[in-house]
Amino acid sequence: MKRFALTALAATLSLGLFAGSPKKLLNVSYDPTRELYQDINQVFTRQHKARSGVDLAISQSHGGSGKQARSVLDGLQADVVTLALAYDIDALAEKGRLLPADWQKRLPYNSTPFTSTIVFLVRKGNPKGIKDWNDLIKPGVSVITPNPKTSGGARWNYLAAWGYALRANHGDPSKARAYVQELFRHVPVLDSGARGATTTFVERGLGDVLLAWENEAFLAEKELGKDKFQIVAPSVSILAEPPVAVVDRNVQRHGTAAEAKAYLDFLYTKEAQAIGAKHYYRPREASVAKAYAKSFPKLNLFTIDEVFGGWQKAQKTHFTDGGVFDQIYQPR
Amino acid sequence: MSAASVREPFWVRLLLTLVALAFLAVALVAPLVAVFHQALKDGLALYFAAFQEPEAWAAIRLSLVAATVAVVLNTVFGLAAAWLLARFRFRGKGFLTTLLDIPFVVSPVVAGLIFVLLFGAQGWFGPWLDARDIRIVFALPGIILATTFVSLPFVAREILPTLQAQGTEEEEAARMLGASSWRTFWRITLPNIRWALFSGIVLCSARALGEFGAVSVVSGHIRGETNTLPLHVEILYNEYQFTAAFACASLLTLTALVTLLLKSLLEWRIRAAARRALEIPS
Numbered sequence: 049m050k051r052f053a054l055t056a057l058a059a060t061l062s063l064g065l066f067a068g069s070p071k072k073l074l075n076v077s078y079d080p081t082r083e084l085y086q087d088i089n090q091v092f093t094r095q096h097k098a099r100s101g102v103d104l105a106i107s108q109s110h111g112g113s114g115k116q117a118r119s120v121l122d123g124l125q126a127d128v129v130t131l132a133l134a135y136d137i138d139a140l141a142e143k144g145r146l147l148p149a150d151w152q153k154r155l156p157y158n159s160t161p162f163t164s165t166i167v168f169l170v171r172k173g174n175p176k177g178i179k180d181w182n183d184l185i186k187p188g189v190s191v192i193t194p195n196p197k198t199s200g201g202a203r204w205n206y207l208a209a210w211g212y213a214l215r216a217n218h219g220d221p222s223k224a225r226a227y228v229q230e231l232f233r234h235v236p237v238l239d240s241g242a243r244g245a246t247t248t249f250v251e252r253g254l255g256d257v258l259l260a261w262e263n264e265a266f267l268a269e270k271e272l273g274k275d276k277f278q279i280v281a282p283s284v285s286i287l288a289e290p291p292v293a294v295v296d297r298n299v300q301r302h303g304t305a306a307e308a309k310a311y312l313d314f315l316y317t318k319e320a321q322a323i324g325a326k327h328y329y330r331p332r333e334a335s336v337a338k339a340y341a342k343s344f345p346k347l348n349l350f351t352i353d354e355v356f357g358g359w360q361k362a363q364k365t366h367f368t369d370g371g372v373f374d375q376i377y378q379p380r
Numbered sequence: 381m382s383a384a385s386v387r388e389p390f391w392v393r394l395l396l397t398l399v400a401l402a403f404l405a406v407a408l409v410a411p412l413v414a415v416f417h418q419a420l421k422d423g424l425a426l427y428f429a430a431f432q433e434p435e436a437w438a439a440i441r442l443s444l445v446a447a448t449v450a451v452v453l454n455t456v457f458g459l460a461a462a463w464l465l466a467r468f469r470f471r472g473k474g475f476l477t478t479l480l481d482i483p484f485v486v487s488p489v490v491a492g493l494i495f496v497l498l499f500g501a502q503g504w505f506g507p508w509l510d511a512r513d514i515r516i517v518f519a520l521p522g523i524i525l526a527t528t529f530v531s532l533p534f535v536a537r538e539i540l541p542t543l544q545a546q547g548t549e550e551e552e553a554a555r556m557l558g559a560s561s562w563r564t565f566w567r568i569t570l571p572n573i574r575w576a577l578f579s580g581i582v583l584c585s586a587r588a589l590g591e592f593g594a595v596s597v598v599s600g601h602i603r604g605e606t607n608t609l610p611l612h613v614e615i616l617y618n619e620y621q622f623t624a625a626f627a628c629a630s631l632l633t634l635t636a637l638v639t640l641l642l643k644s645l646l647e648w649r650i651r652a653a654a655r656r657a658l659e660i661p662s
Binding site for chain 1 (some may be wrong): 496499500501502503506510513515517518600601602603604605615617618619620
């Protein structure tokens with residue numbers, strides 16, 4: 049009798065826990081997307097509830113892209129990852145077998161619903177007269193950028209600088225290398241994530257120019273006042289593609305495959321694209337892109353595939369231990 | 381020889397006092413004032429609004445849960461360890477005493493990484509735990525483990541000197557009068573060390589509530605789930621919500637101030653108890 053009562057109790061408890069409880073998704077993302085996904089999650093969970101009647105709770109985790117990927121590999125239960133660059137998600141496929149290697153083909157536009165680029169944020173009035181990449185290595189100019197080993201944004205910064213130098217020197221890699229080496233001599237401190245670098249620049253007042261995600265620069269300008277900072281668009285920069293993916297192994301375990309897929313599909317809708325544009329992420333969808341065209345400076349953008357032959361190759365050449373970055377950067 | 385001749389000249393004393401005061405003002409008082417100034421400068425309404433956020437509540441709750449479990453575990457362990465070290469002689473006692481201090485000397489970040497290496501999906505026990513759907517890191521157990529680790533030595537370290545100073549006479553007397561060892565512990569040993577024990581618990585709680593580094597490594601930073609109060613302060617600061625960040629920081633600072641107050645009260649009690657113990661034989 050007692051045993052029966054216990055079994056009944058356990059059954060009710062587990063029913064209560066599983067049937068009635070809302071489904072949960074965990075979005076593990078990179079540093080500057082906090083505000084973006086806060087807004088998107090709100091709209092998506094409302095729509096999901098209206099459509100299916102089931103409550104969905106979406107949790108967020110943010111940090112440097114490389115660090116976040118490392119956490120997911122170490123067991124952080126991400127249902128979806130929305131990271132700064134494809135290489136970090138490749139690592140999940142390669143080292144952890146958490147999703148198939150061809151994950152980037154599963155969603156439109158290389159699985160990147162929004163793009164961004166790298167611009168300069170300078171102090172009001174641009175006292176050091178910084179207009180283009182070449183001005184960053186002038187004597188007395190101090191540059192803030194995070195650590196390319198841990199931060200996705202920092203890797204885009206580095207590659208944007210390298211790509212500029214290649215173009216300026218008719219594709220001569222040794223001159224590009226010399227330029228980037230000189231550039232990092234002007235960097236007094238390497239933060240671990242993009243947001244950390246932004247606070248170093250705007251709050252602690254270090255440096256004359258911040259190399260930043262376009263969205264991060266706009267946000268800092270908006271939050272902290274246009275009377276303090278201004279954005280400088282260089283002549284040429286890189287098309288940054290921060291991709292998204294469902295983590296197959298985790299959603300199978302959580303039973304959230306359908307929700308995770310719907311969540312990422314939602315990012316491509318006009319509604320979500322417009323939310324992205326409001327947060328200064330460049331939309332992919334043509335009509336939304338046109339509507340917000342005026343918000344974004346016109347820049348000459350090159351892609352990583354054109355200049356570096358893709359992320360795998362760029363990572364191997366520049367950012368692995370003992371790679372070009374390790375060779376040219378000496379901490380002070 | 382008069383007392384005055386061994387004293388330093390007046391100006392030396394004055395200078396030393398001023399230097400000490402200036403240092404304290406810059407290193408301790410100014411940051412304290414700054415925290416409360418930043419938190420309150422936009423008015424009380426905004427200050428309290430910071431605590432109405434569900435994420436802030438979740439962070440406070442998680443910090444309290446983790447600290448409570450850590451303090452209970454460390455109190456039991458601290459009592460056992462201090463008892464062992466004070467009352468028994470055995471091989472490797474010095475080594476054990478040194479081991480006790482490991483959490484003091486190991487960087488908290490390293491402590492956190494150790495737990496990821498042990499219990500992470502790629503770690504030693506990772507595959508075994510994963511197969512059984514048990515989560516340690518990036519979940520509550522990992523946060524409790526990390527908190528317990530960094531606050532481990534406080535209770536043992538606080539009561540060990542008192543236990544050693546007390547000697548064994550009272551306990552031996554109790555045993556000879558027929559008390560069981562359990563009864564001796566509750567009636568003789570524990571009352572004798574109670575103020576030192578409280579003091580250890582207070583320090584342990586303060587450390588557990590304030591821990592950042594180790595918890596940051598094992599947290600996974602899931603908002604509303606695995607962010608403790610110190611981690612929440614960092615997040616708010618990084619999101620340009622300065623008033624809320626400093627409001628939460630002021631809460632942590634307040635617990636620190638209460639800790640200091642309790643600690644000095646307890647030290648006063650410990651000294652009083654020691655004086656009484658000295659007076660009785662005379």
